[in-house]
Amino acid sequence: MDAFVIHGARRLKGTATVSGSKNASLPIMAAALLSSDGELILHDVPHLSDISNMGRLLVELGCEVSHEAGPGSAGGAMRIRVVDEMNSHARYDVVRTMRASVCVLGPLLAKRGHAKVSMPGGCAIGERPIDLHLRGLEALGADVRLDSGDISVKAKKLRGARVFLGGPFGSTVLGTINVMSAATLAEGTTIIEQAACEPEVVDCADVLNAMGAHIRGAGSPRVTVEGVKELHGAEHRIIADRIEAGTLILTAAITNGDVRIENCPIDALTALLAALNDIGVSVEPENGSVNPMRATVSVSSSRRLEPTTVTTQPHPGFPTDLQAQLMALLCLADGNSIITEKIFPERFLHVAELSRMGAHLYRQGPTVVISGIKKLIGAPVMASDLRASAGLVMAGLAAKGVTTVNRVYHLDRGYEKLELKLQKLGAEIERVAGQ
Ligand code: EPU
Numbered sequence: 166m167d168a169f170v171i172h173g174a175r176r177l178k179g180t181a182t183v184s185g186s187k188n189a190s191l192p193i194m195a196a197a198l199l200s201s202d203g204e205l206i207l208h209d210v211p212h213l214s215d216i217s218n219m220g221r222l223l224v225e226l227g228c229e230v231s232h233e234a235g236p237g238s239a240g241g242a243m244r245i246r247v248v249d250e251m252n253s254h255a256r257y258d259v260v261r262t263m264r265a266s267v268c269v270l271g272p273l274l275a276k277r278g279h280a281k282v283s284m285p286g287g288c289a290i291g292e293r294p295i296d297l298h299l300r301g302l303e304a305l306g307a308d309v310r311l312d313s314g315d316i317s318v319k320a321k322k323l324r325g326a327r328v329f330l331g332g333p334f335g336s337t338v339l340g341t342i343n344v345m346s347a348a349t350l351a352e353g354t355t356i357i358e359q360a361a362c363e364p365e366v367v368d369c370a371d372v373l374n375a376m377g378a379h380i381r382g383a384g385s386p387r388v389t390v391e392g393v394k395e396l397h398g399a400e401h402r403i404i405a406d407r408i409e410a411g412t413l414i415l416t417a418a419i420t421n422g423d424v425r426i427e428n429c430p431i432d433a434l435t436a437l438l439a440a441l442n443d444i445g446v447s448v449e450p451e452n453g454s455v456n457p458m459r460a461t462v463s464v465s466s467s468r469r470l471e472p473t474t475v476t477t478q479p480h481p482g483f484p485t486d487l488q489a490q491l492m493a494l495l496c497l498a499d500g501n502s503i504i505t506e507k508i509f510p511e512r513f514l515h516v517a518e519l520s521r522m523g524a525h526l527y528r529q530g531p532t533v534v535i536s537g538i539k540k541l542i543g544a545p546v547m548a549s550d551l552r553a554s555a556g557l558v559m560a561g562l563a564a565k566g567v568t569t570v571n572r573v574y575h576l577d578r579g580y581e582k583l584e585l586k587l588q589k590l591g592a593e594i595e596r597v598a599g600q
Contacts, residue, residue: 208402308320355389429461472500
């Protein structure tokens with residue numbers, strides 16, 4: 166297992182480019198299973214271990230998948246074509262390495278009439294049930310059973326229905342995408358209420374529409390799908406990764422850097438920008454940035470960071486996937502900040518590790534009080550979640566001394582060439598082979 170060794174306390178300067186979105190790419194790749202004819206060609210799919218795992222799963226499910234190496238940090242084109250519909254079983258071996266495998270459930274059910282997907286277990290960020298996905302598919306007429314740890318879904322014909330997808334923590338991103346994907350081939354109209362409004366849902370709906378589906382309202386809490394007989398290949402450029410963009414912005418801020426970020430989806434980051442405004446970090450789009458989902462921005466901050474209060478919420482609220490990184494920044498604010506996690510109330514693996522670096526953090530349930538300190542001190546740390554690891558890398562870049570972040574395979578799941586992008590900004594960060 167590789168580790169990152171970071172010599173911190175250096176101001177980052179220069180330009181970084183945001184890659185294509187991991188969380189948009191994964192369900193869109195799964196949507197290729199719905200096609201009766203032609204190739205799905207996707208541009209800007211990032212080169213990440215989660216993406217190659219999804220590619221392997223699609224191969225097991227009868228697809229041909231290729232992924233070109235891209236120029237610079239842009240992921241090259243991915244091509245997916247269905248050649249054989251015999252196997253509809255996503256095995257435990259694959260699902261356990263990547264929860265997003267659950268996205269094949271809706272497409273397989275709609276196209277092949279049945280699917281078996283190993284029930285995903287809990288993961289490092291807490292319990293992650295899929296009851297809402299199943300409730301939605303049942304409403305479309307699927308018979309759902311649990312069979313030796315596999316979820317088995319079957320339907321001769323799916324029929325459009327009105328489906329409510331709200332749960333105790335709000336909407337569900339992959340659940341909305343699963344039900345929306347399945348509904349594209351159902352007979353009649355499906356209306357999804359309390360649909361997730363995340364940009365990844367919109368990107369997936371755009372791809373499905375390019376494949377011949379009729380979806381309206383994606384990005385709002387009500388999504389309407391008129392079923393069609395079949396879908397075909399299409400070509401699409403994946404949206405920029407809002408979480409990588411947010412992580413780079415917060416990294417610039419924590420190192421008191423002066424950084425330009427290209428391909429930055431500011432339109433999808435309003436809650437982060439509002440929090441940064443309170444903290445005293447400026448994120449200015451450059452003149453001529455006409456597309457707010459692919460802007461170029463300059464990040465700079467005052468030396469004194471103000472404390473703030475943030476609660477994670479479904480989009481357009483503050484994203485849970487930036488909570489750990491924001492916490493790292495607030496460790497250095499001048500006063501007490503409060504973060505409350507409303508999506509995954511156990512997602513605090515970084516708290517104990519940041520404390521090892523001198524942070525003053527007090528957790529009670531889903532809330533952490535962060536008492537700002539003057540300096541973080543480098544230390545060996547370990548995290549078992551992708552975004553927690555990103556928060557620790559940020560802390561290491563700001564800290565005095567040397568920080569070793571162990572188990573960087575978590576970062577390789579979700580950040581394309583992170584250490585290279587940071588080195589280009591002047592960070593002293595090196596990948597070393599773990600013991
Ligand atoms: N939930 C239920 N029942 C369900 C589904 C979800 O109760 O059937 C709950 C979850 O336990 C959670 C909340 O609803 O409390 C929201 O979960 P959601 O279903 O939206 O999460 P997801 O779709 O499984 C995606 C991202 C996550 C991101 C969440 C929330 C992908 C591949 N994953 O997961 O990303 O944190 O949405 O925005 O898109 C990451 O990239 O690091 C990551 C974990």
